[in-house]
Amino acid sequence: MQYFKVIVFIIFPIILSAQDFTNQWTGHFSYNEINDLYASENKVYAASENAVFIYDSDTKTTEQFSTIQGLSGETISAIYHSTVFDITVIGYDNGLIELLIDDQVRTFIDIVEKATIPPIQKRINHFYENQDILFIATEFGIVEFNLSRIEFGDTFFVGPGGSQINITGITISNELIYASTIGNGILSASENSTNLVDFNQWSTEVIGNFNGITSFGDQVLVWQDNTTIKSLENNTLTTVITAPSAIQDMQATSESLLITTADRAIHYDSNLQETNAVQSTDANSFNLNTSTLLGETIYLGTENNGLLEVANTLTPVTISPEGPLLNTIFGLEAFNDNLWVVFGEYDINYNPFPLQQQGISKLTANGWTNISKDDVLGVTSLTHITINPANEEQVFISSYQDGLLEINDNLVTNLYNTNNSGFETLVSEQDVIRLNGSTFDNNGNLWINNSRVDNGLKRFSPESGEVLSVDTSSLIRGLNLGFSDTVIDANGNVFFGGYSTGVIGYNSQTEELIQLYGEAERSNLPDDYVLALEVDLNNQLWIGTFQGLRVVFNPTTLFQGGTPQTNQIIILDDEGVPQELLFNETITDIEADGSNNKWVATASSGVFYFSSDGQETLAHFTQDNSPLPTNNIRDISVDDSTGSVYFGTDKGLLEYKGTATGPENNLNNVVAFPNPVRPGFSGDVTIRGLTSRANVKITDIEGNLVYEEISEGGSIQWDTTAFGRHRVASGVYLILVTAEDQAETTVSKLLIVR
Template identity: 30%
Template sequence: MRYLFAFLFCFTNLVFAQRDYSNQWQDLYSYNNVKDFTIVGNKLYAISNNAMFVYDIETDDTQKFSSVNGLSGTTTSSISFDDISSNIIIGYENGLIELISDDNVVVPLTGIRDNLILVDKIVKGVYSAQNQSYVFGDFGIVELDIANFEFGDTYKLSNSSSSYSVNQIAIENNTLYAATNNGLYKIDLSLNPIIFNNWTQVTSGNITGLLNLNGEVYFTKGSSVFEITNPTTSVISESNNILNINFNPSSSELIITMSNLVTLYETSTFTKTDQVNLSSAANYNFTTTKAIISNNEVYVNTTNFGILNTPLTDKVNYTELHPDGPSANDIFSITVSNGQKWISYGGFNPSYNGLNRYRGVDYFVNGTWNYLKNNEIGSKKDYLKIIVDPFDSSRVLIASIRDGVTELNDFNFVKRWVKNNTNNILPGHYISGEAFVGNMIIDKNNMIWTANSSAVDNKFFSRYNGEKNDVDRWETKITFPDIGGSEGFVRGFNKMYVDRNNNVYAATARTGLFVFNADPVSDESKREITVLNDQANKGQLKSNYVFSVVADENDRVWIGTGLGLVVFDDYDNLYSATKRPANTLIIEENGAARELLADTQVNDIIIDLAGNKWFATQGAGVIQTSSDGQTTYNIFNTSNSPLPDNIVIDLELDEITGEIYMVTEKGMLSYNSKNEPFGTSITPIIAYPNPAIRNQVGHENITIVAKDGNGIPDGTNVKIMDVSGKLVYETNVNQSNQSFGGKIVWNKTNLRGNPVVSGVYIVLLSKADGSESTTTKIAIVN
C-alpha cells in the first residue's frame, strides 16, 4: 500500500516513500469491536479500534488494513464514502483523516489533528453534496477539497471559544443542516456559514441523527423521528433512544437503529413494515449502534463479534464478519509455547490491585484464534499469565491476581488451585486468605513456579510438578526472610526470568528483585535465596520498583527499574551477603557518552536467538541493541514503525521462529527480521532452531545468524558438513541473489535437494581468502 502525506495548512503536497511494513511485521489486532461501517456496492468497509477491514459480500473475502500496511494505528472514530472522489474516508479521535482510494493509496490529512487552536478533534464523519465535501465532528464543520488534499473554511457553530459538537449534516434545497449536541441548526448557503449568527436554530436538544431522503430531511432526538417541515411533532416514536437513521436503498424505507432493535418504516404514512429484534439472535448476545440493509440482508456492528449479518427472511441466525484475530486489543500478556499462543486480559493498577476484569482468554492453535469465555474457565477475574505445562501441552495453567491458579485440559476447565486444595503449598493472602498469583515461570527442570504476592509468612514462591498427579503436583513453597516493608506484603510481582544455572529472578514492586535457585533441595532452609534492592551491599539498584530482568550467557543480570536500566555484574556473589553495586550502562552516541535508557521505565527485557537485547519501555517504544548493549540496532515507536502505542507492556520470543511479539494496550504486533544487514567481518554464529525436529512447527528451515547481530558479510562462503567431514550443502552469502541479506536460511536438504538424515552437522563460514572463519554445530532429528 502506498502512503502519502499531505500538510494541509501550508497547502503543499509532499509525497514520501511508501510505508508498508508487512515484510517484517504482522498485526495481531482484534477486529471484533466495529465502531462504524458503510457498504458501497458489494464491499463492506468497517473500522475497529485502530484498523479497518474490507469484506467482499459476493466472494466472502476479507482484507485487513492497519498500521502494518499504511494506516496510522491511532484510535478511529468514523468511516464514510465520498461520492465525489469515490474515496473511503476514515476519521480519528485525534482529528486525523485518511483518504483511501480504489487502488489503496492512503493519504493522511493532518490539518485538524495539528491545529493548536482546536481542543476537541473527534471526527464524526464526512458528507458530500453539490461538489463539496465537509468534515464534521467535535470541532464543528470544515470544508474539504479532496482533489487537492486541502481544508477550506471552518464553521464553528457557537459564539463561544469552542464549537457545539456536530453529529451529522445534510444539504437540501441549498440549505445546510447541522445536528449538534445543542440543537438542530440550518443556514442558507447563499449566506456566509463562517458567521454563527447567520445560522438559525430549528430546535433544541441533542440531535443525534440527520437524513435527507426524497426531498425531505429527517432528524432524530431521543426516541423520536421528526421531519424538518414540522420539527415539533414526531412522525415516529420508539420505546428506546434512536442511535442511527438511514434508509433501505431498494425500497426507500427508513431504517431506525436502537441498541437491540432495528425497525423499518415506509415514508408516506410512517407505517412499520418490518423489524429485527436483536435479542432473538441465536448464539449471540449483543447490542448495536448502526444497521444497514443491502439486498435484503441486515448488517449490524457489534463490540465483540465484528459485523453480524442475517437475511431479512431469517432474523435469528447470524454470521460473524471480521478477520481472524484476538478477541480484543487491551491485552495484558502473551505466551508462545509448543506451537500455541495464549493471551490474557487481566491487569492491575499502580497499587497492584486488580482491575476487576471478568474476561476470558484467547488461544491460537492450528492456524485459528479461539476465545474461552470467562464462565468457561471458572468465572474469575484478572487473569495475568498463562503457562503451557512442558510435561503435557494439553494442560494449561492460568494465574490470577486474586483467585489462585486455574487449570485447563484440552481447553476445558478442570479446577481452580487455591490454598485449601494444595495442602497450603499455594499460600493465601496474609489477611483475606485468597491466593494472589502475580506471575508464573518454567525453570530448567520443567517445574512451574508461581509468584505469590501478599502471601502469608512470606511464602512467595510455590512449585508445580506436571509429572505428578492431582494435588501431589504442588510440591513445595519457598519462604523468604523478613524484608523491610515486605512482611506478608510484596505489593506485586512483575516479570520473571530463569538463567542457565536455574536461578529464578522475580521483579517486584517496592521490594526489589527476588532471586532463588530452583534446583531440588532436601531441606528448604538450605535453598539459596537473595534479594537485590537499593541498599548498600545489596546491589544498590536505582529503585526498588523493578519491572523486568534477564541474565545473559555472560552471567550479566540486566534489571529494568522504574528509573532506568542497570546491569548487575557480580554474579559470583549473587547469594553472598555483600554484593557490588549494579551499574548503569554507558554507551557512546555521536561521540558523546550517555546512559542507555536513563530515567526510562523498562517494562520487559528479552534476549533473542542471536543474543541481542530487546527492551519494552513505558513511553519510548521498543529498543533493540547488541548483546552488550553498546550498539542500538532499532528503535521502534509510533513515528517509525507500526506500533500503535509507545507504551509496550510485554515482549515474548517465539524460540522456534525467532519472532518477537510486542504487546500494547492498543493491540499486539509481531516482528520477524526476515533479512539481516550484511556485516563487515565474520564473527561467531548461532543457528536456530537447534535441534531441528521433523514435523515440528517452525522447524522446516534452520536460520544461521551472526551472534553479535551485525550480520554475515557479503561474499562469505558457507559449507555444511556431516561429522565425517563430507560436504552436504554449500552456498555463498551474495548481495546480488541473497534474499535474506546477511543471514543464511537452510531448508535441511543436501546438494541434490534431498532431505538430510538425522545427525550432527558442522557449519563452516569463511572468507574467500581464508583470513576469517567461524563454525557452529546443528543437530537434526528426523
C-alpha cells in the same frame, strides 16, 4: 479573524504519506468491536477500534487496513466511502483524518495540529458528501474537505458569536444545510451561501440536544433524546418513531431507514413503517453499536462480536476477520509456533480493579482460537502465561485476583485457589489470590510469585498439585503492593521482582534468600520497582526497573556472601560521551532471542533491540517509524522456533518477522536464506538451524575465509562482507559449521550474484 483561521487550512495542508510495513510485520488486531459502518454498492466499510476492513458481499472476502498498511492506530470514530471518487475516509477521536486511495493511506493532521481547538474537542462525528465537498461534523464545528482536490476547505464555527460547538451530524435538503448539535439545537444555512464561515448565516431551527440528523425522502429526520426520531418541518418537530430502547445509530438510504438500539436493528420502509427487525436472543446474543443496510441484508456492528451479516434466514453470521478477542493485550507467551494472549490488567500500583473477566486467545499456524470469557471459570485479571515446555498443550495462566488457571488441549480444566492448593489469599476467608510471574524448572515444577502474603514464592507441582511455600517476609520493604516477573537461572536459582522489593533471589538447594535492593551503597539498582527479569543464553540476569536497566553477569555469585551488586551498561553516544543505557526509562519487559540479542520494551519509548552485550542498538521501533500503535509496550515474547517477535500493547498486537531462532539439538537442519543472494539485495544472510555455540566459517570456493563467528543461539546473520571490509564478489560460498564439542559438522552452499 474567523476567516483568517480558515485560510490556514487552505494554504498549509499537512499531508503525510503513510509507510507500508507488510514486508516485515504482521498485525494481529481485534475486529470484534465495531465503532462505525458504511455500506456502498456491494461493499461494507467497517471501522473497528483502530483498524478498518472492507467486506465484499459478492466475493465474501475482506480486505484489512491497520497500522501495518499505514493507519495511525488511534481510536476510530467515523468511516465513509465516496463511490464518486472511490475514496474511503476515516475519522478519529483526536481529529485525525485518513484517506484510503487506491489502497494507499494518506494522513491529514490539520485538525490535530490546530492549536486554537482544545485537544479533547477534536473528535470526528460524521461525514456527509455533497458534490465534491465532504462536510465533516466535529466536536468544534464543521469542516469542508474537497474530495476532487484532496484538500481541506473552509471551517465553520457556527456557535453563538462564532464559538466552537459540538456538531453531531450534517445533511442537505431543499437547498438547506442542516447541522444537529449537542446543546445548540438544529442549525440551518443556505446551501448556496458563499459565506458560510460567517456564523450569522446560520439560523436555529429548534433548540435542544440532538445526536444525529439525516435526509429521508423529502423529510429531515433528527434523533433526539434517547428513544425518539422526529421529523423537522417549519421549525417544528413531530415524533415519527419511538424506539423500544436507547438509540445507538440512525442510517438512511433512498428507500429505507435503519435504527440501531443496543439489542436490535429495526428496518423501516419509505413510509416509516417497520418492516423487519433483527434482535439479540439467548441463542444469538449481541450488543450493538451501529448497523447498516446493503440491499435486503442487514449488517450489525457489535461491541464484542464483530460484524454480523443477517440475510434472509435472520441468523447472524460473523464476517469480521480473525483476531484476538481484544486489543488490550497484557500478557504474551510464544512457543513452537503457538502464541497465547491474555487481557487482564492491573495498574501501576498493582491494583486490578475494576475486575474484568476476559477470555483467552491463541494463535497457531491455522489461525486464531478464542476461549470465551464465559469459559474461564469466572476468573478475572488474567495476567501471565507459562507454557509447560514438556507438554506444550498444558498452559498455566496467573490471575492477579483468583488463583492459577490450568488449560489442557485448549480447554480450561482447573482453577487452583485456597480450596485445593497452597496458594494464599490476602483477605481472610476469601479467595483473593494474586499470582503473577511464573516459570518452569528442569524438574517440571512451576515457580510462581504470590503477592501480598508472607510466603511470597511458591513451587507448584502440576502432577500432584502440591505447593511448597518460601517465606519472604523478612525481605519485604515498604509497600508490598505486588510482585512482577519470575525467572530461573542455569543453576536453578529463582529470582522475582516487585513493586518496592527490588529483586529477591532464592537458592532452592540451600534455601538461602538474597535481595538486590537500593542504590550504590547496596545493590546499585536505579529503582526498587522491578517490572522485568530475563536470564539470557550466557546465564546473565537482566533487570528492568521503573527507572532503568541493570545486569548481573554471574547470578551465582549473589549467593556467595557480601552485598550483592548489579551493573550498569555504559555506552558511548554519538559524540563519544559515556552514557548509561536506557537511563531513567521505565522498562516493562526484556526478552533474549535465539542470538542472545535483547528485546527491551519500555512504557514510553517503544521497543529497543540490542546486541547481546547491550553495546549496539540494532533497532529501535516507535509509533513514528514502525506500525506500533503506541510507544507503551506492555509485553514481548520471542518464538525461538520461527524467530518471530510479538509486541503486546493496549492498542493491539504486532508481530515482527525476526530471524534469530533458538539453538537446535543437532545440525541436521542448517539452512541459509536468502539463497541465492540476488542483485540489489542489501540485507543480511541468515544462517539458521545451528546448535548452541556452533562455529560457523564461510569461505569462497577456493577456501579463502571471509567470515567466522561462534553462534550464541540457533542462528547468525552475515552481512555478505569479508570481515566487514568490503562486499564479497559473486560466486559460490561454503558454510562450514562445527558443533561446540566438534562431534558434528555440516557444510552448506550459498550462491551470491552481484
